[in-house]
Amino acid sequence: MTKEQLRAQLEAQAQAFLEKQGAEVVLYAAQPKTDRRAWRPKPSVQAEQFQRELGKMAKDQSAEA
Numbered sequence: 001m002t003k004e005q006l007r008a009q010l011e012a013q014a015q016a017f018l019e020k021q022g023a024e025v026v027l028y029a030a031q032p033k034t035d036r037r038a039w040r041p042k043p044s045v046q047a048e049q050f051q052r053e054l055g056k057m058a059k060d061q062s063a064e065a
């Protein structure tokens with residue numbers, strides 16, 4: 001189905017609705033979905049090093065147990 005065929009079909013449906021119901025038809029464009037994710041701060045070098053040290057400590061603890 002081409003765009004023109006789809007437009008014609010939708011127009012026909014809108015006209016049929018207007019004739020049958022006598023109501024008003026409001027056409028809206030589809031809202032685009034955002035592909036942006038929430039902003040998260042980049043961890044600092046110190047924070048990354050701290051996480052590495054915590055990982056090492058946890059590994060040492062599990063090795064001792």
